[in-house]
Amino acid sequence: MWLYVARRLFLTIPIGLGVTIICFALVYLAPGDPIQSLLPPDASEADKIAIKKAYGLDEPIPVQYVVWLGKALIGDLGKSIQTNRPVIDEVMRAFGNTITIAVISVVLAMGIALVLGIIAAIKVGSWADRLSTAIAVLGISVPTFWLGVVLVIVFSVNLGWLPATGMGEGGSEDFSFLEWESLQYAILPIIAMTLTPLGILMRTTRSTLAEILGQDFIQTLRAKGLSEWQIIVHAIWNGAPQILAMLGLQLGYLVGGSILVETIFTWPGTGFVLNTAILTRDIPLLQGTILVLAMAFVLINLIVDLLQTLVDPRIKRT
Amino acid sequence: MTDISAENAALIPAPQKPVVRGYWGNVWNKLRYDYVTLFFLGLIIAIILIAILAPWIAPFDPNKSSMASRLKPPGFKHFVLGTDEQGRDILSRIIWGGRTSLLMGISPVLFATIIGGLFGVLAGFAGGRTNTAIMRTMDVFFAFPSVLLAVAISGSLGSGMVNQMITLTIVLIPPICRVAETATAQVRTMDFIDAARASGAKTPSILFRHVLVNVMSPVLVYASTLVSASILLASGLSFLGLGVAPPTPDWGLMLSTLRQSIYVQPLVCALPGVAILVTSVAFNLVSDGLRQAMDVKA
Numbered sequence: 001m002w003l004y005v006a007r008r009l010f011l012t013i014p015i016g017l018g019v020t021i022i023c024f025a026l027v028y029l030a031p032g033d034p035i036q037s038l039l040p041p042d043a044s045e046a047d048k049i050a051i052k053k054a055y056g057l058d059e060p061i062p063v064q065y066v067v068w069l070g071k072a073l074i075g076d077l078g079k080s081i082q083t084n085r086p087v088i089d090e091v092m093r094a095f096g097n098t099i100t101i102a103v104i105s106v107v108l109a110m111g112i113a114l115v116l117g118i119i120a121a122i123k124v125g126s127w128a129d130r131l132s133t134a135i136a137v138l139g140i141s142v143p144t145f146w147l148g149v150v151l152v153i154v155f156s157v158n159l160g161w162l163p164a165t166g167m168g169e170g171g172s173e174d175f176s177f178l179e180w181e182s183l184q185y186a187i188l189p190i191i192a193m194t195l196t197p198l199g200i201l202m203r204t205t206r207s208t209l210a211e212i213l214g215q216d217f218i219q220t221l222r223a224k225g226l227s228e229w230q231i232i233v234h235a236i237w238n239g240a241p242q243i244l245a246m247l248g249l250q251l252g253y254l255v256g257g258s259i260l261v262e263t264i265f266t267w268p269g270t271g272f273v274l275n276t277a278i279l280t281r282d283i284p285l286l287q288g289t290i291l292v293l294a295m296a297f298v299l300i301n302l303i304v305d306l307l308q309t310l311v312d313p314r315i316k317r318t
Numbered sequence: 319m320t321d322i323s324a325e326n327a328a329l330i331p332a333p334q335k336p337v338v339r340g341y342w343g344n345v346w347n348k349l350r351y352d353y354v355t356l357f358f359l360g361l362i363i364a365i366i367l368i369a370i371l372a373p374w375i376a377p378f379d380p381n382k383s384s385m386a387s388r389l390k391p392p393g394f395k396h397f398v399l400g401t402d403e404q405g406r407d408i409l410s411r412i413i414w415g416g417r418t419s420l421l422m423g424i425s426p427v428l429f430a431t432i433i434g435g436l437f438g439v440l441a442g443f444a445g446g447r448t449n450t451a452i453m454r455t456m457d458v459f460f461a462f463p464s465v466l467l468a469v470a471i472s473g474s475l476g477s478g479m480v481n482q483m484i485t486l487t488i489v490l491i492p493p494i495c496r497v498a499e500t501a502t503a504q505v506r507t508m509d510f511i512d513a514a515r516a517s518g519a520k521t522p523s524i525l526f527r528h529v530l531v532n533v534m535s536p537v538l539v540y541a542s543t544l545v546s547a548s549i550l551l552a553s554g555l556s557f558l559g560l561g562v563a564p565p566t567p568d569w570g571l572m573l574s575t576l577r578q579s580i581y582v583q584p585l586v587c588a589l590p591g592v593a594i595l596v597t598s599v600a601f602n603l604v605s606d607g608l609r610q611a612m613d614v615k616a
Binding site: 014015016018019021022023026027029030031137138140141142143144145146147149150152153157158252253255256257259260263264274275277278279281283286287290293294297298301 | 454455457458459461462463464465466469470471473474475476546547550553554557558559560570573577580581584587588590591592594595598599602603606
């Protein structure tokens with residue numbers, strides 16, 4: 001197993017490097033001269049020369065990449081064009097806010113998915129099975145941004161129960177899950193974020209369990225006199241690695257794909273930063289945020305893979 | 319649903335004579351009784367027809383604004399679904415918007431199927447270093463969640479229809495390439511390929527007449543499952559202002575501009591999203607049905 005862990009860690013390095021290459025290339029995708037993308041439109045000639053030096057823009061592209069990568073490794077992702085603050089500060093301040101709602105959403109989704117998925121797998125064709133199929137289809141088909149708008153219309157505009165946007169008076173500094181004053185701001189974004197992972201996790205749970213329950217060893221367990229409930233517990237542990245893999249993937253998708261939900265609810269997370277970067281064409285901010293989010297996704301996948309080896313004794317992928 | 323019931327059905331001896339139908343005959347026979355898939359297939363055809371026939375069907379000019387009738391509820395005068403913030407007819411805009419939204423959703427899947435499919439077949443058939451080079455490059459793209467990758471490329475390229483199409487095509491190439499590679503690698507080791515080679519077939523002939531034909535159906539079925547995701551991504555990008563430019567009707571863009579008016583006319587503001595949802599559900603269910611009928615596991 002340790003060999004597998006070491007190999008998995010080693011394999012992450014080329015992927016991580018590849019991700020940095022794509023992020024580096026984003027500046028070159030932007031129309032016009034990269035210097036223009038990196039500076040405010042009213043930058044002086046001196047600024048241009050300075051940034052050319054700082055980024056090594058007069059060097060060949062591979063050299064530029066190495067310079068950029070070296071800076072990125074020590075946390076220097078350049079400065080935002082709009083605020084002139086270091087990109088890394090902007091991203092890190094928002095990162096916690098995104099992680100918070102993403103983790104809660106995925107935990108919530110997993111909880112409901114387990115309950116409904118188990119019932120659906122035991123009683124194929126029952127109401128729970130049909131409900132879970134319907135939610136699964138809706139989950140992958142619903143435009144999240146539309147769901148967000150509908151939630152705001154129903155709960156904020158019509159019922160007036162919850163605030164439509166923002167994160168409360170003091171923003172993330174004052175945010176606390178124990179106080180309704182701030183918690184109420186997080187509820188709608190969390191619901192909007194939950195539906196898609198819920199549908200996918202439910203489908204995974206249901207199909208994984210249904211498959212395991214059809215295997216021979218379940219008959220053996222039944223013959224040994226285990227109760228149905230004990231059998232289910234056995235089946236869940238058996239399917240845990242698959243479900244865990246999907247759980248990790250969904251968490252990664254939520255963290256990386258939070259832009260739509262955060263834009264609707266003006267939730268001050270990384271997605272909101274990305275949206276601001278797009279609207280103001282702030283390429284350094286865009287590039288830095290994308291890099292951090294993609295790295296987070298790679299890291300989440302790595303952790304999930306390693307957890308899987310712990311949960312699944314069958315993995316002897318050495 | 320099928321896993322267990324199909325097993326039970328297999329236990330019951332079939333009394334009737336086996337009918338020889340061939341592969342496509344079997345597929346059609348399964349689809350014929352799958353009413354859900356057929357219904358949604360009909361719906362897709364209807365949506366596409368409505369989009370194509372928009373100039374003749376739409377009751378009003380989708381861009382004709384009128385300051386006097388801004389943000390009216392459904393049923394106001396002759397506006398069946400109400401009007402938007404510039405007094406334009408919502409129904410006409412949804413009908414016309416289908417053109418952009420469907421085009422932006424479906425065409426990237428087609429491009430990505432061709433490009434990704436070719437790379438995948440090449441990787442799977444050539445093996446060795448070619449395979450490593452292509453597949454490891456694809457792995458890097460898999461290190462991005464699709465929404466993030468789309469936002470990264472689109473955000474850097476800037477808005478516009480062509481840029482959006484390029485973005486979505488790049489996002490969809492890696493998954494299709496992976497499926498094509500797997501399918502090709504499986505086919506390549508099969509006996510009939512050896513038989514073809516033994517009987518003197520040249521590599522190009524083997525590729526086109528034997529490999530491609532067998533790889534095509536799993537790849538196409540898989541591509542069909544991506545249409546819904548592509549429509550959602552495309553409308554999401556439009557919602558963020560990275561799609562078509564404002565006067566052009568597009569479902570995602572409509573939702574984005576109408577969002578400012580949810581306190582005035584909430585029902586009307588939710589309507590363009592319903593169009594996206596219905597289309598996306600239809601494509602998802604049809605591709606599910608197709609996958610089951612063709613017995614492809616992807």
